[in-house]
Amino acid sequence: MNLFIENASILDGTGKDFFKANIGIKDNKIVYIGKEKFTAERIINANELILTPGFIDTHSHSEFTILAAPEAEGKITQGITTEVNGNCGVSCSPMIGEVVERKLPELTSLELTPWNTIQEYISQLEKVRPAINFATLCGHGNIRGSIIGYKNIKVRKKDIKKMKELLYKELLSGVKGLSTGLIYPPGMFADSEEIIELARTLKKFKGIYATHMRSEGDKLFGALEETILIGRMADISVHISHLKTSGKGNWWKIDSVLKMIEDVKKEGLKISADRYPYIASATDLDAMLPSWIVEGTRDDIIKRLRSDTVRKKIKEYLKQRGMDFLNSLLISDVAYEKDKKIEGKRLGELTDLESASQFICDILIRSNLYVGVIYFGMKEENLEKILSQPYVMIGTDSSARCSSGITAKGKPHPRGFGSFPRFIKKYVLDRGLLSLQDSIRKITYLPAKTFRIEKRGLIKEGYFADIVIFDPAEIEDRATFTEPFNVSKGIKYVIVNGEIAVEDGTLTGKRNGKVLL
Known part of the structure; x- marks a missing residue:
């Protein structure tokens, strides 16, 4: 032996x-x-x-960073041995046409060269020898972006046919299913009919449909109803990414959301979810802007952000959301070197409602739209209810990074280094939300079964x-919002x-x- x-x-x-x-x-x-x-x-x-x-991270975004930091220090030191990537409509492939243009700044920042197909990506990944196992979904954003770009249009039948052909090739390659990111372009421009038609392709492969729903706050009920509809119409399993009730005005919805899920489970729909054990989320700053601003190419968006008319509309939009909204956003990462001093600070510390539109547009332009934010918009009691659900798994919603080198940039969400030990220590051993036996099942066998990861997730001969x-x-997370690489x-x-x-x-x-x- x-x-x-x-x-x-x-x-x-x-x-x-x-x-x-x-x-x-x-x-x-x-x-x-x-x-x-x-x-x-x-x-x-x-x-x-x-x-x-080994722990299985059901919601990861490492498709690019794992090539630049194959040691995956933040993930493997918290016990993660396998990641499910390709979430929120964004995956390693296909990368064709406008998708390459959109991703090029991030690839360049990581000193990577573009690829087109999943075979080309896997060839690069195997060369760098990652420390952890790599599974992936196929992103709807990649599929739509590769065929029709980032336009806000209804797809034609011939476009749907091409999209289904691309997805079919990905599924033949072994991806675990389809993901959508319905708050991000181009996913936000797709209607339910488009997604249902694509999702029907999954059934033959027993693939799963994982979704960052169209809303996690004000329109949460409608978004959940859409997710259920897609599962029913396509006759497939569905998975809700980072289940939450976001924004103080939506915290009361938690019990209704959980009941909706329980009811459809009783009716026979296979539905699951994941969540990170924090009350703050993280995304790109431009995701907080109205959808009409982020249509088209990167140059199209930057041109709009320079417009005085657009800035006035953003100003009105931000005033409606109020100063509490600005105070809830922490700048985690900016690409423009001279703006690095604002990392780790709340927007409310940096600007007021009168000047916020100018400030946001300017920093987005200077960083070529690459500005990350952490959003403190959730409630601890709701988090505990979600983590307690038997169908909820743990996902970091983070990319693989190292504490030094090219991926040690900014002040990213601490979930990238701390999620799994935090779940075990804080919510299982200290709070007693569930037994240690059941908590281990939620981060090993359950995700392996849900995402069809064979011969992993159990301690078993063979x-x-x-x-x-x-x-x-001793188990404990040490990563914080000020020291995220611990x-x-x-x-x-x-x-x-x-x-x-x-x-x-x-x-x-x-x-x-x-x-x-």
Whole structure:
């Protein structure tokens, strides 16, 4: 055997209680679970530690950063061994036409060259040898953007046919389903009919439909109804990305939302969700603007932002939302070097309602639209209700980054380094929202089953050796909104496909992740 683990207290991912056993690993698989002892190249004594399957991040955005930072320090040090990428309508492929133009500034900032197909992307990914396993959905934004660009138009039958052909190729390649981002261009320009027609392509492949819904706040009920309709009409499983009730005026909706989901589950619709364990979200600053501003190419948007007429309309829009809205937004990342001083500050500290439109338009133009924000718009009590639901999994909603190097930029959301230890420590061990057994199931076997990730998510003979060993007395997230690159505590070992990638909380340099397509 290559690796033998002794005296482990095992939670196998099924939700069943602990059991004590030894585990033998040969090559990349678990080959023995039992009481016997064997010799091995490396022996780990896991006494007083908990051993689980590797954690699965159900909502990741690492398609670009994993190429630039394949060590994936922020993810793997919190116990994540597999990511589901391609969320919110944005994926690694296809990248054709206007999609390349939209993504080029980000690719350039990471010193990457564009590709077109999923095969070309996978070739690049395998060359850099990622530390974690890579699974992905196909983004509707990539599909629509590749065929008709970022125009606010209703698709024609011939366009739908081309889009379905692109999606079919992606599904043949092994992507796990289709995702939409219906608050982002070009997804926001699609109607339900378009999405249903595309989603019907998934059934043959048993693919899942994952959605950043059209609204997570003021129009939440309608957005949820649309999601349910798509699942029913296409006869497929649906998954709600980062389930939330956003904005103080919408906090009261939580019980109704959960009841709507429970009711359709009873009717037979397969529906699940994910959530990060924080009450702040993160996105791009231009996503906070009215949809008509972000139509077209990057140059089109910047031209609008320079217009005095547009700035007056944005001013009126911001005044309607009020000073509380400005105070809820924290600037996390700007591309323009001379604006770096505003990172980590609230918009309300930097401007007032009278000047906010000018300020926002100017910083977006200077950074070529690349400005990230963190939005403090949710309620702790609602978060706990969501995390408690048996169908809700954990997703970081973050890209893989390292604490140094090209991806260590700005002050991104701490969820990229802390989500899973925070969930276990704060909400399971301290708050007791659910049992440790059930919490491990939510971050291992349940996501593996939901996203069709084979032979992972369980401690079982014949399964791939993706394993986390942690100390329940020490596990804790250390990443904060001011220090987002702090590595978590208490994760003693992370094993990916049989290789020790993290030992005593530190990267070993072993990168043994696989492409799961």
